Amino acid sequence: MLWEKGTKIQVKIEDISDTGEGIGKTDGFTWFVKDAVIGDLVEAKVMKTKKSYGFARLEQVLEPSPHRVLPPCPVARSCGGCQLQAMDYEEQARFKENKVFNNLLRIGGIDCKELFEPMIKMDNPWHYRNKAQFPVGKNKEGKIITGFYAGRTHTIIECEDCLIGVPENARILNCIRTYMEEYGILPYDEETNTGMVRHILIRKGFQTGQIMVCLVINGPTEQMRGSEVLVKRLTALFDKTGPENTPQLTTIACSINQEKTNVIMGKELVNLYGPGVIIDWIGPVQYRISPLSFYQVNPVQTQRLYETALEYAELTGTETVWDLYCGIGTITLFLARKAKKVYGVEIIPQAIEDACANAKLNGIENVEFFTGKAEEVLPEQFESNPVPVDVIVVDPPRKGCDARCLETIIAMEPKRIVYISCDSATLARDLKVLGEHGYEVARGRMVDMFPWSIHIECVVGMQRKHI
Template identity: 55%
Template sequence: MKTDNTLNYKKGEMITVNITDFGENGEGIGKTDAFTWFIKDTVIGDKVIAKVMKTKKSYGYARLDSIVKESPDRVKAKCPVARSCGGCTLQSLDYRAELRLKQNKVENHLKRIGRFDLSNVEIEEIIGMEEPYRYRNKSQFPFGRKNGKNITGYFAGRTHSIVEFDDCIIGIEENKTVLKTVLDFMDKYRVDAYNEEDGSGIIRHVLIRKGFATGELMVCVVINADNLPHNRELVESLCTVLGDNLKSVSININKKNTNVILGDRTFTIYGREYIEDYIGDVKFRISPQSFYQVNPVQTKKLYGKALEYAALTGKETVWDMYCGIGTISLFLAKSAKFVYGVEIVDAAIQNARENAKLNNIENVKFFVGKAEEIITGEYENGNIKDIDVIVVDPPRKGLDKLAIDTMLKLLPKRIVYVSCDSSTLARDLKILCEKEYELKKLTVVDQFARSYHTESVVVMERKIEARRSI
């Protein structure tokens, strides 16, 4: 046995590990003596042999070599490139076990980071999917060259090495058809894929979106040039294989040496600039750049739970502090007196206003700017008297300090927090619930099946003794 002073594992050494936990990125965790190992593609209950790849003082990373004893929760991954692709991390885990894992993860973050006693919180059962595959309405495929030919697929984990594959099983079935058509077009007209190393080549990515409620399809080709040669021929080929469902083909120009997928300029070469889709009975127009939840089936359930937690009777004024293209705002508007949405991205607010007109929803107003500045200014100027409910759906980094301070000054009756990162959710709730608010309900929604990510929605209610300070 190696002692604490001799934990000098060498790269390439083979170790035997029992997997007892999961890490923050879905990798398995196990120990040998006092040393902790992170091993991708393993699940709790596995006994594995792994090859040491990298070590630190008290922990290290190893690569799965073989499984000595399978966990009862282990299943065969449906995707043939599940281990090499950087996408799904939980395909080898039984889906019921995945749901338990995600529920426990969120609750543990609230206990450990937020210091919450959850015995007084109404925790609902995680909302999973009936079929956790073919749910993504948006996919972005990198293109490259290998052995002299154009290829596409997905980046391997933490690399820009393309795993050649055209049928991701959490993506739509039409992806395979589109990618084959684009590759055939490239070969026929000698259009090369982009080369990251020397900046040569033209096609960098292909973005595909689908409206699940409408069946409408969008294809956006990202190029390292001002124009795509023979783009008319590409459109004809796509129309032939996709038929009337193809509503938009566009070209996005990105000539920068960057990891950012989309450039600043997009022009349409076929059909409309957008496709349409519904969340519930609210219609949305979606452009290549639009932020729109990638799982429409679960989004309807997520927003339905947010609406339930907001407890609207038709008399309330609601602020949506990270409104994006207005998805939550418009979903809530039919049950509220008035909804105000704030978003720092101007293009998103333009989309939100267009979506409000599209649905003939008049009891909404959208602002461009920082939420804390807009809301405070409107309140201090007397434009708004009552704020009954605040809804937030921030990025993974959570709320910034000014946003939290503003919420604690305004003290709405309820705060509904939709989160895609339960660790930052727990951090923010700890501050909000220190004095003024009480955490009442929590629901976890499996928005990203077969990956370690998930969504949560909670509601906080203002304590009776709390007083507004603005």
């Protein structure tokens, strides 16, 4: 059947895609409808069609799903950051669980539903993000605005109080916008590569209350007229006399980015106030976080994720452990408190610098870090120093582990493998390979690190089979 652009169709939504669109069928033809929820009967307008599927825009919900809720955020639809805000939290969890189990079965051939413990959900799934990056621009009236890019565009959706960000963001953004208006500091214009302030990065240590503000600017800091006034105003925003973890603005920095690029942060950092880093704790381990450091964005759930990984590693204090894709050593340091020795591997040199600094900060000495690709460092180390290894923990990016990395893990014969994954499709692919080489899933757990988004984190514990 031919579907003209603009045709109205009725679709019953049966699933959600990997990018958050509702999925339904008419006469065997698959439709993707953004903002539709599983169980909705919707009227949608055809936008684009391919051979066997098409995209349609939600016009009206004819019969709402029993799980449809009114998104509490006024810009939920246009912003695109929270793809599942119109679905109640319990249903989101069910959807994420199904997605993971389906992928494990379909891609990995692994039926392990009964080995999984219940998902670790959030008691209060709001205001959980410790980091936000707000683009700065102007609206049609020429007023300076801050917000988020609308999904897949560079149109700024004005938003002062994102419901998954910390409440302090709104006051900080307001203070910076007022300063910019008063001092004639212009927002960056990416069309002409002119103007000054491109983004505002805000990070908060949930345990310490320390807040960092980093302005990404298109020029040297000397061009930020009145920056000393901005510093004074920002640091006066929060009460300094409250209890220990009362929010405190402790660091203000500028990142200079004069490139015509989509990359947010520039290469040069200039500190305007404070030590240039904030400190936060995850459980008993403290971390130094710079504007450039990778640090998990949901600290409440990160602690639960790391505790689960630690539990699955079954450490007694005598084990040798590898932590592959270790970032700034967050899991490495968690594991090191219960192991004899932990080796961390990470591709980004600056993250390894942070990892070493964090080890020192915590007085942890039984760790060693390597900079490089896991698929190169691990085989090299295994060849030059083939000491027995008890546990290997992996936490790769979405694309999963490289084949050479998996081969070496198998050759090293650890007793246990703990796989932390943010993409259940590549997790399933890699577990299949490990399963074909003597490892079986012993237990697993999902941790909801990103409520209202389609993403879900998984921890899987594998044991070497006795052959």
